[in-house]
Amino acid sequence: MTMPTVELHLHLEGTLEPELIYALAERNGIDLPYDGIEDLRSRYSFTGLQSFLDLYYANMVVLRTEEDFADLTRAYLDRARRAGVRHAEVFLDIQAHTARGVPAAVALGGVTGVLATSEADHGITSGLIITFLRHLPAEDARTALEEVLALGFPVLGVGLCSSEVGPAAPFKDTFDLAHARGLHRVAHAGEEGPAANVREVLDVLGVERVDHGIRALEDDALVDRLVAERVPLTLCPLSNLRLQVVDSLADYPLVGMLERGLVVTVNSDDPAYFGGYVDDNVRELTRLLGLTPDQLATLARNGVEAAFVDDARRAELTAEVDAWHAAQA
Numbered sequence: 001m002t003m004p005t006v007e008l009h010l011h012l013e014g015t016l017e018p019e020l021i022y023a024l025a026e027r028n029g030i031d032l033p034y035d036g037i038e039d040l041r042s043r044y045s046f047t048g049l050q051s052f053l054d055l056y057y058a059n060m061v062v063l064r065t066e067e068d069f070a071d072l073t074r075a076y077l078d079r080a081r082r083a084g085v086r087h088a089e090v091f092l093d094i095q096a097h098t099a100r101g102v103p104a105a106v107a108l109g110g111v112t113g114v115l116a117t118s119e120a121d122h123g124i125t126s127g128l129i130i131t132f133l134r135h136l137p138a139e140d141a142r143t144a145l146e147e148v149l150a151l152g153f154p155v156l157g158v159g160l161c162s163s164e165v166g167p168a169a170p171f172k173d174t175f176d177l178a179h180a181r182g183l184h185r186v187a188h189a190g191e192e193g194p195a196a197n198v199r200e201v202l203d204v205l206g207v208e209r210v211d212h213g214i215r216a217l218e219d220d221a222l223v224d225r226l227v228a229e230r231v232p233l234t235l236c237p238l239s240n241l242r243l244q245v246v247d248s249l250a251d252y253p254l255v256g257m258l259e260r261g262l263v264v265t266v267n268s269d270d271p272a273y274f275g276g277y278v279d280d281n282v283r284e285l286t287r288l289l290g291l292t293p294d295q296l297a298t299l300a301r302n303g304v305e306a307a308f309v310d311d312a313r314r315a316e317l318t319a320e321v322d323a324w325h326a327a328q329a
């Protein structure tokens with residue numbers, strides 16, 4: 001029995017597998033600057049976040065039509081189902097597409113059309129989080145949000161990602177608008193950047209979850225606050241390894257975080273680039289850290305607690321985790 005999982009930190013564009021990149025390039029008549037799939041895959045070796053982002057944004061060139069975005073979303077859901085994912089909140093970097101001349105309605109139409117039937121087609125409930133790019137001017141994020149709101153596609157929340165440089169504070173009015181319109185708020189912080197960035201997104205952007213947040217561990221008072229306020233951290237172990245945020249997964253501080261009472265969850269971030277989906281992340285940690293069934297159940301329950309779902313769905317997900325936990329005895 002596969003452990004039922006909630007995935008809360010997943011960039012749809014980070015699920016673009018090399019095979020799909022080539023298939024979409026062919027369909028759209030795009031010449032890729034690589035010598036084939038294996039050459040592309042051989043470039044998936046990163047020295048840090050920026051070296052990854054350069055390739056990640058470049059490969060988005062193959063996403064042109066609503067069908068492309070739908071195929072991308074469907075491929076993720078197919079794989080996620082096999083990973084045991086029962087609920088997914090997925091990120092879309094809308095500005096990375098509009099900046100290339102792809103209308104927001106094309107990207108949103110393709111993604112939300114597939115998400116609308118994810119429960120019936122894949123057994124996964126889902127929601128879409130629009131992630132703004134921190135390396136672009138904050139006014140661009142505001143414009144992007146206004147366009148997304150005007151288009152009326154179903155959106156669950158907003159996030160902030162890309163290079164962790166510069167203050168998050170300029171994005172405050174965008175996050176305030178999102179909040180006023182009933183959207184949830186999350187942000188990447190404390191991935192490459194310091195613990196102070198985690199404080200900033202909590203205090204200034206009002207986020208309900210922190211994406212990554214692993215460097216919060218460098219600030220004891222912040223950890224106490226995250227525990228007291230039960231702020232979830234969406235950890236991404238294989239991502240942290242591949243982007244050299246940590247030196248080895250054998251030293252990944254997960255058990256200490258659980259023992260400290262942090263609401264940590266395990267997620268895949270950009271699985272096509274980092275060597276594994278959420279089940280691969282959990283399997284590697286279990287192998288290297290010797291995670292017990294109780295610890296795995298706590299991770300799964302943290303995901304259910306951290307999800308932006310209604311009480312009825314939370315109760316269903318909890319029952320699935322309880323059944324899995326009982327079967328481990």
Ligand SMILES: Nc1ncnc2[nH]cnc12
Nearest residue numbers: 011161162163188269270
């Ligand atoms: N790991 C990551 N950190 C920040 N921005 C991202 N966009 C896609 N993956 C990301």
Ligand SMILES: [Zn+2]
Nearest residue numbers: 161188211269
């Ligand atoms: Zn991420």
